Amino acid sequence: MDDLLARSAIALAAEVRAGRVSAREVVDAYLARLALTEPAIHAYLAVDADGARAAAAAVDAAIARGDEPGPLAGVPLAVKDLIVTRGLATTAASRILDGWIPPYDATAVARLRAAGAIVVGKTNCDEFGMGSTNEASAFGPTANPWHLGRVAGGSSGGSAAALAAGSAALALGTDTGGSIRQPAALCGVVGMKPTYGRVSRWGAIAYASSLDQIGPMAMTVADAAVTLAVIAGVDPRDPTSIDAPPPPLAPPTVGDLRGLRVGLAREYRPADLDPEVAGAVDRAAAALAAAGAELVEVGLPHTRYALPAYYVIAPAEAASNLARYDGIRFGPRPPADDLDQLYARARAVGFGPEVVRRIMIGTFVTRVDHRAAYYDQAQRARALVRDDFDRAFTEVDAILAPVAPHAAFARGELHTPLSMYLADVFTLACNLAGLPGLALPCGATVDGRPLGVQLLGRPLDEATLCRLGVALEAAVGPARRAPWPPPGGAP
Amino acid sequence: MAPLADAEVRALAHLARLELDDATVARLADELAAHLAYVAMLDELDTSAVEPMTHAVAMTLRLRDDVPGPALTADDALAGAAATRDGCFEVPAVID
C-alpha cells in the first residue's frame, strides 16, 4: 500500500495497464490515506469514494477485455473545486454555489477521465481563486501537510496539499496570478501553469478570463508533462484555446542541457529577498549550470508594474465574471422583498469578504468615468510587461525565479489585503504575458518547510521547461510526500 | 490617503448589487482607497506607444459552424434553481 503512495502517476498507470495491480487497489490505497490525513489537512471539499471505485472498476473491466484503458489508467486524481465536474458538487469554495451540481464536465476533466484517470474528489481553494493562502475558502482553510500550523498556499492549496499528503497521485489546479505554482512551492510538489490557451477553459469557473489557466499538479515533472499532453488541445467551446501542435505524450528524459540559456532576472532578486528563498534559487541555478546550461542575467524592467496592473485587470474581469451569481438559476436564495434586494442579498451573503473586495475594486476601475485611466492603462502596462519577456527570450530560453517571497507562513500572518497581494510579485507577470511556468521543489527551510523555484518559458515551450525541470529534479531530488503525522505539530 | 466617501462606496455596491452593512462600507472605504493609491503607480508609465492588451495571446476569433448540439433538458436547466414555476425560473415580481 505505501509502495503505491510512493509511485509517480506514470508508474502507477504502467502497473495498472500491465495488470500488476488493479485500479481498485490503487484507489483504495489513496482513499485510505485520504481518510487518515483529511481531518487534519482538510484538502478536500467533496470526496466521491463510490464514484472513484466505480470508475476504477470500469478501468479494470476495460483492461480485462483487452481494451485500451488510457495513458493514466487507474491514477487517482484530485480536481480543484474551481473546475466543474458532472454530477459532483462544485462550489468554487463559495457559499454562493453551495449545493450546485454541474450538469457537465470541464474539458480537461473529460479528457483525463477518457485517459483512465479516476476522480477522487474536489479540492479546497481560495474562494473563486482569489487568494494565495487558502484561508479565503468559505469552508475552512487547508493545512500544509509539512507543518499543520502553516498555510498550504493558494489558491490551489487543496490540490497541492492532497498531493503532499498522499491523498491523490495527480491533481488539477488553476493559475491566474500564481495559484498553481505558489501552493506547489509551499507544499513541495510540482505545478505547471501552461501557456494561456494551451488548455481549454471550458468548465474552469472564471475568475479573470484573460489570465486563468487550468494546469497539472503532480509529484514529478514527467507526471505534469504527461498530464498536460492529455488535457491540452484546441476546444471549439473555448475560442481562447490555441490550435497548436500538442505537447508530446512521452515524458521528458534527463539529458544534458548544453546549448540552453537560463536567465536570472535582476528584478526577481530584490535585496531584501528571504535568504532561504534566495538560497533555493542559487541551488537550482548551480544544478542547471552543472548539467550544462548557461546562466545569463536578464532585465525585466517593468516587473514592478506587473502587480498593480494585475490588481486592476483581475478584479475588473472578476467583477464581470461574477455578475452571473444572483441566486436565481443556481445557488442558495435568501428571502427578499423585491428583485434588487434578492440580487444584493444573495450576493452579499454568498460571497466572502475577499471576493466582495475584488468585485468592488473591479466595479470601480470599469466604471465609465474610470475605465480609461485604470483598466485601459493597466492593459497597456500589461503589454509593456509582455514586451519585457519577448526581449528577454531573445537572450535566454527560460527564466529561473523564486515562486513566493517566503516559505509557508502561519495562518493569519499576512495582515492586510495589500500585503497579501504584494506576495504575488514573482508569479503574476507570467500570467499577464500568457507564458508557461513550471514550479518544482528545491530544498527546504531549516525547519523543514518546502521551498520551490519556477521556470518561465516562451509561449508554447513547455517542453523546454520540462527538460530543465527533469534535470533539476534529478539534481536536487523529486517531490516527496509529507511524513504522517507531520512534523511541526497541530495548529 | 483619504478613504473613499461612504456615498461612493454605496454607489459602487449598488452597481455591483451587493448589500453591505455600515461596518463593511467603512472598511471598504479604507481598503479601496489604499488599493487605488497603490495602483496609481501605473500613471508613471508612458503607455502612448502601446495598445491595451485585452487578450494574453494574439489571436483572432474562430467561427463555429451553425450546427445544433444537444440542449439541456428543462429539468437539468432548472435543477439548480431555488424557485421555479411552470417550467420557468421564478423571481420576485419585476415591474417594468
Next chain:
Amino acid sequence: MTWEPVIGLEVHVQLATRTKAFAPVAQGYGAPPNTLTDPTILGLPGALPSFNRAALAAALTLGLAVGATIARRCRFDRKHYFYPDLPKGYQISQHDQPLCRGGAIEVWHAGVRTAVALERIHLEEDAGKLSHGAATSRVDLNRAGVPLVEVVTAPVLASADDAAAYLRALHRLVRHLGVCEGDLEKGHLRCDANVSVRRVGTTALGTRVELKNINSFRFVKAAIEHEVARQIRVLDGGGRVERETRLWDGVAGRSQPMRGKEEVADYRYLPDPDLPPLVIGDDDLAAARAGLPELPAARLARLLAAGLTFDDADHLTAEPALADYYDRAVAAAGGLARPIAAWIVNDLTRELAGRPIADAPIDAPALAELVGAIEDGTISGKLGKEIFARMIATGDGARAIIEREGLRQITDVGAVEAAARAVLAANPAQVAQYRAGKATLLGFFVGQLLKASGGKLNPQLASTVLTRLLAE
C-alpha cells in the same frame, strides 16, 4: 413657435440562423420553456461563448446590402446590467467597434424613393423572456442568446409617417435577404424610437426620449405622434423635456416613464476577454456579396420602369416570392408586365385569400399563357376570368381549355357584321331610338351581341362594328 420632430430608430432584427449567437444550441419559437439552453445560455459557472459563423454571414449580407462600411476588424464587448432575463449579468454586444458603420436603407414612400442614413449595424445576443404573475415573475431562457443585429438610423426621420415607412422598408429588406423571417408576431423585429423636437429652421437636436415596446407598424406611427405631441405640449408650456425612457402602451394609446431607468445606466462596457478580435476575411466578404439577391428597392424601381403602377409594384415587392412569381410569368410571356402584374395583384391575390404565393393554384408560366391569350385577342378579358376559374378547377392550361371548348374569340369581321345585323334587325325600336339620338343604347346593342356570341366576341370589336352599322 413651430416645432419639427427628429426621429431615429433602433431596430433589433432576429437573425434566422439554426443555432444561437454564442452557443451551439438550436433557436426556435414556441418550444416548452427552458428547453433550448445549454451551460453557455444558462450562464453556468465555467461556460464560455463560441461565435456562430452564420450570424456573421447574415450580418455581412445586411451590411453589404445597405452599402455600409464593413469593419475588417471588430470586437465584442460585455454590456453589464442586472436583470432576470440576462443570465450572465451582461449581454455580449458590440460597443466601440461595431461590424458596420454608415450605409443607408432605400425607402419607397408615396411614390418617392429616399435613402435613410444609418449610423451603424452591430451584432449582439438576445435576452430571455419574462412573464409576469401577481407576486412573482417567471423567466424562460429559450430566447436568450438568439443572434440579433441592431440597426441604428441617424436621427434623420422627419415624421412618424417616415418612421413607419422606414420600418416597413427594413422589414421588407431583411426578408428579401433571407437574414430574418420577419414574423412580427414572433418579435423578429423590435423597434425603439429616439424622439426629440426642435424649432423649425434650427439644426441643434433637442433632448431625446427613448420610446420602447413599439412592436407593430401601426404602433410606430401612433407612439411617435403621441410622443411628439407630448414634447410639444411640454415645451409650449415652458417646461423642459426630460431625458428618459418611456414604455409605449398600445392598448391605452400612451406612454409611461420606465421605472428604474431614471438615471442613465452605466453599462461598464468591457472588451469581452472570452472572444478574441473578429477579423473579416476576403472570402467572408466575397461569399456574402455573391449571395446578395436583388434588393427590394431596386426591384421596385425595375418594376416601375417596366410600366407598372406604383401600387402594383409595391404590392409585388412586398414578398420576395411574389416578385419572383411575377418575374417568372413575365419571362414566360416575353413581356406583358402590366397585365401580368394586374392579374397577380387582383385575381390571383383574391384567389389565394391570404395564403402565401407558394400555394398558388396555377404556376407562373400558366398565368403567363392566360394573359397572353387575352392580350393577343384570342379571348376577351371577361372570358379570361372564367377560364382562370376553369384552369384552377381542372389544372389544364388556358390555350388547352380554349381549344377544347371552342372559346376562341370571333375576330372575323364578316361574321361579326352578320351577327350584328341580326341583333339590329331583332330590335328595331331601339335602333330607331338610337338613330333619333339616344346614343347610350349602343351599350344595349353591344350587350345583346356579346350574349348572342356566347362571350366569344371582343367587346371593342362589337362596339366598332355596331357603331358603323348604326351609322349607315
